[in-house]
Amino acid sequence: MSPLFPRFAGELAEAAEARARPRRRLHLPIVGASVVVVVAAGGIATAATGVWSPQLGDARRGSPTASATGVPDEQLARLAVLRRPATAGDHGAEVRRALTFISPQGIRGIRTDAVRLLAPAPAGARTAGAEVLIPAQRANGISDALCLFTVDPTEGGGVGCYSTRQVLEGQAVGSMQRNATPTRTERAKRQRLMRRAMRENARRRAIVRRRVAPTLPRGRQARILALRRAYLDAGLLAITVPLRDRTVEAVYSGIVPDGVARVVRRDAGREHVGVVENNLFRITVPGARQGPGTLVWQDADGRVLRTIAPGG
Structure with missing residues (x-):
């Protein structure tokens, strides 16, 4: 479970998600031969x-x-x-x-x-x-x-x-x-795949937000948890990009x-x-x-x- 493109993965994930929901942050663990982006919608340690x-x-x-x-x-x-x-x-x-x-x-x-x-x-x-x-x-x-x-x-x-x-x-x-360690060409390809996957994830998340908006609770933390459940039900909490x-x-x-x-x-x-x-x-x-x-x-x-x- 090694990082496949550590220098730009975090910046790429942060930037793509910020365009859809500015307050959300991303965590990118790399598992096996797949890049898995775990998206957390807030929370306090x-x-x-x-x-x-x-x-x-x-x-x-x-x-x-x-x-x-x-x-x-x-x-x-x-x-x-x-x-x-x-x-x-x-x-x-x-x-x-x-x-x-x-x-x-x-x-x-x-x-x-x-x-x-x-x-x-x-x-x-x-x-x-x-x-x-x-x-x-x-x-x-x-x-x-x-x-x-x-x-x-x-x-x-x-x-x-x-x-x-x-x-x-x-x-x-x-x-x-x-x-x-991937070559420069491999890293560039992975960057393109990740950008494409994150754009699609952001698009589908926006659809889910519009659908559940009328039923969301008033409190900020409650809204975050409700959105997280909605994203989980829609399979949108993680982005997986298969790689060789x-x-x-x-x-x-x-x-x-x-x-x-x-x-x-x-x-x-x-x-x-x-x-x-x-x-x-x-x-x-x-x-x-x-x-x-x-x-x-x-x-x-x-x-x-x-x-x-x-x-x-």
């Missing part, structure tokens, strides 16, 4: 209400709620990282930065006292940065969700939220890939329960191994795109604990 009160979200994305409740007993029993006391790293700069990228869309009740830094950014990392565990009361329809946020070394990051059962069954896995890129490496990471000492990824006759620390594994596959593969959990003696086939 607020501090958490738990014992530890970091900033959650920001003025562009809005702020998810916080919760002082503890994680469920089953999660405590299965994940040692949640049983240990919080460290300075758990409340450090990498974690605080990650929490500012969390959007209130789909996530609520972040259990701030249970947030953990699973792994700092590797030295010289260009694909995946720090890995942060963010437990929440509810995320994407999952109760007592365990969200894994992978910080992009340049901007933003990617988040996946899982149930306790998904963690135990080996489904709490995400991936990112880094592509080769030369892949440099893919990185797979995931949450595993206690007892798993390493994870082996098998794909097309190749094996790559990730050592587990803080209930997290991370595997880097050079020269490969993100794709399906078989994961094998092993204990400290090399015994196979579970084999997870693609899609299984």
Whole structure:
């Protein structure tokens, strides 16, 4: 998940959106081989209400709620990282930065006292940065969700939220890939595609605004939320531009329960191994795109604990 055109993407997004709605701002995380522009219609960042009160979200994305409740007993029993006391790293700069990228869309009740830094950014990392565990009361329809946020070394990051059962069954896995730096011609083409997509998005948003205008509430914040829901229903909160890129490496990471000492990824006759620390594994596959593969959990003696086939 690397930035494909960092120098002009932000300026381009800001300018295009400003022509339609001057007060709106844009955030541009780059995911895989697509450019995804997440459009936030306002919002004010607020501090958490738990014992530890970091900033959650920001003025562009809005702020998810916080919760002082503890994680469920089953999660405590299965994940040692949640049983240990919080460290300075758990409340450090990498974690605080990650929490500012969390959007209130789909996530609520972040259990701030249970947030953990699973792994700092590797030295010289260009694909995946720090890995942060963010437990929440509810995320994407999952109760007592365990969200894994992978910080992009340049901007933003990617988040996946899982149930306790998904963690135990080996489904709490995400991936990112880094592509080769685009040429000047490629950047120019992407700029044209992005401008075209943003003009179309602004045109369709204007239609939605005119349609819902008679039903919008009076208060500014209420109007913003109502518009955001209307844009979401119309599929206009994000702009996606598919791109082709030369892949440099893919990185797979995931949450595993206690007892798993390493994870082996098998794909097309190749094996790559990730050592587990803080209930997290991370595997880097050079020269490969993100794709399906078989994961094998092993204990400290090399015994196979579970084999997870693609899609299984």
